[in-house]
Amino acid sequence: MIVTRFAPSPNGPLHLGHAYAATVAHDLARGRGGSFRLRIEDIDGARSRSELVDEFLADMRWLGLDWDGEVAFQSARLESYAAAGERLKAMGLLYPCRCTRAEIAEAATATGPDGPVYPGTCRGRNVDPDGAAWRLDVAAAVALAGVLEWTDELAGTQCAAPEIFGDVVLLRKDLPASYHLAVTLDDAADGISLVTRGSDLFAASHIHRLLQALLDLPVPVWHHHGLLVEADGRKLAKRRGSPTLADRRQSGEDGKALTEALRAHRFPAGISLAEGLHSEPWHTY
Ligand code: GLU
Numbered sequence: 001m002i003v004t005r006f007a008p009s010p011n012g013p014l015h016l017g018h019a020y021a022a023t024v025a026h027d028l029a030r031g032r033g034g035s036f037r038l039r040i041e042d043i044d045g046a047r048s049r050s051e052l053v054d055e056f057l058a059d060m061r062w063l064g065l066d067w068d069g070e071v072a073f074q075s076a077r078l079e080s081y082a083a084a085g086e087r088l089k090a091m092g093l094l095y096p097c098r099c100t101r102a103e104i105a106e107a108a109t110a111t112g113p114d115g116p117v118y119p120g121t122c123r124g125r126n127v128d129p130d131g132a133a134w135r136l137d138v139a140a141a142v143a144l145a146g147v148l149e150w151t152d153e154l155a156g157t158q159c160a161a162p163e164i165f166g167d168v169v170l171l172r173k174d175l176p177a178s179y180h181l182a183v184t185l186d187d188a189a190d191g192i193s194l195v196t197r198g199s200d201l202f203a204a205s206h207i208h209r210l211l212q213a214l215l216d217l218p219v220p221v222w223h224h225h226g227l228l229v230e231a232d233g234r235k236l237a238k239r240r241g242s243p244t245l246a247d248r249r250q251s252g253e254d255g256k257a258l259t260e261a262l263r264a265h266r267f268p269a270g271i272s273l274a275e276g277l278h279s280e281p282w283h284t285y
Contacts, residue, residue, distance in 0.1 A: 001033070001034050001035060001193075002028070002029055002032045002033075002034030002035070002193050002194050003029065003034055003035045003036075003037060003190070003191050003192050003193045003194065004025040004026070004028050004029040004034065004035075004036050004037070004192065004193075004194045004195075004196040004223075005025060005036070005037040005038065005039055005187070005190060005192050005195070005196065006018075006021060006022040006025045006026070006036070006037075006038055006039075006060075006065075006067075006196075007038075007039040007040075007041050007183070007186075007197070008022075008040065008041065008056055009040075009041040009042065009044065009047075009048070010040060010041075010042050010048050010049050010050065010052035010053055010056065011044060011047040011048060011049070012049075012052070013052060013055060013244035013245065013246050013247075014055075014056055014059050014244065014245045014246070015236055015242045015243070015244050015245060016228055016236055016242060016243075016245070016262075016267075016268070016271065017198075017227060017228040017235065017236040017242075018059075018245065019059075019063055019245055019258065019259070019262060020225075020228050020262050020273075021196075021197065021198055021225065022060065022063065022065050023063070023065065023259050023262050023263060024196060024223075024225045025196040025197075026065045026066075026067075027263065028194060028196055028223060029194075034193075034194075035068045035069075036065075036066075036067050036068055037067060037068060037069060037072065037190050037192065038057075038060065038067035038071050038072070039071070039072040039073075039074070039186060039190060040053055040056065040071060040072070040073050040074065040075075041074050041179075041182070041183070042073055042074055042075045043074045043075055043078070043175060043177055043182055044175075045174065045175070046174075048075075055246050057071070058246070058249065059245040059246060059249060059255075062245070062249045062255035063245070063255045063256065063258065063259045064255060064256040064259050065259065072186065072189075072190055074177075074182050074186060077182070077185070077186065077189070078175075078176055078177065080185055080189065081171075081176050081177035081181055081182050081185060082171075082176035082177070084181060084185055084215055085134065085170060085171045085176055085177070085181065087215065088136070088170065088214060088215075089134070091144070091214070092137075092140070093136060093137050093140055093141050093144070093214065094134040094135065094136060094137070094170060094171070095122060095123055095124075095125075095127070095134065095135055095137060095167075096122065096127045096128070096129040096132035096133070096134055096135075097118075097121070097122040097127060097132055097133050097134070097135045097167075097169070098122070098127055098128070098131075098132045098133070098173075099118070099121055099122060103121070104116055104118050104119070104121075107119045107121060110166075112164050112165045112166060112203075113164060113165060113203035113204070114165060114168075117164075117165065117166035118135065118166040118167050118168075119166070120166070120167055122135070123135075123137060123167065131173055132173060133169045133171060133172050133173045134169070134170055134171035135167040135168065135169055135170065136167055136168055136169075136170050137167060138162050138163050138165070138166065138167050138168070138210070139163065141162070141210055141214055142162065142163065142210065144214070145210055145213040145214060146213075147159070147160075148160035148209050148210060148213055149209075150205055150206075150209040150219065150222065151221050151222065152202070152205070152221070152222045152223065152224055153194070153221055153222065153223045154223065154224065154225075155202070155224065158205075158206070160206045160209045160210060161206050162206045162207045162209070162210040164203065164206065165203070165206070165207055168180055168207055170211075179204075180204065180207045180208060180211065181211065183204075183208065184207075184208045184211040184212060184215070184217065185215070185217070187208075187220060188212070188215075188217040188218055192220055193220050193221065194220060194221050194222070194223055195208075195220045195221070195222045195223070196222075196223045196225065197222075197223075197224060197225070198224065198225060198226075198227045199224040199225065199226055199227060199275065200227060200235065201224065202224045205222050205224075226273045226274055226275040227273070227274055228267065228271055228272070228273060228274075229271070229272060229273075229274040230242075230270060230271060231270045231271075231272075233274065236271065
């Protein structure tokens, strides 16, 4: 059975772009008799706001998008991330790094999907691991995993190219996880067979596919949908003044009618659906 998910981070209120993403994931599951899961990605302590979670659930109900089972919370799964981190360390694939963002920007000679590519400064160095971040030695990991492929329903089969990110952080200095590690483990734990998300995360799937191979996790199919963008082509974002779903809900707007409009690709003036934004830098960790 197909299982999709919507996995918002409670770093700010949901907006129309989230409503579109949730509708796509919900409809892909329901249209094929499958299951739709909701996961709250709340491990970013500095930015995560727990009071937003109730708003998210109210937004989903208002949109008429019902999910199956319990809501999953990443904050409840830190032990499983730490255990996977230990496993990768025992395989000799992680190394500690204390470089600052500024040092990396200064030393980088290439730009990847998330910005400056970490140039491997601490690889092979004797760095004090206490309080350090842990990076994946991508070359060693690829040598171990071999050639990998993954399939996006829309874009077709891809040859995994995790090296475009450089040695990504898998364990942050403040957290026994990072986005890449947590999301990969969670999609496996939640039985997600069709990873449905925006095309801004297309490239991230190269890393996730590698992690699946290293950690013996099942390999899903992906569906990276287009993003709602403003007239200047930039992704919708709260800071740029798009009304939030909570604002719309509280003003008495009909949420189910909004979902229907999104399904029909009827968007508010100045907003359109952009396909193929595969490399917009987005994640900060
Ligand atoms: N938590 C991420 C977000 O808020 C989505 C991660 C994913 O779908 O892989 O956009």
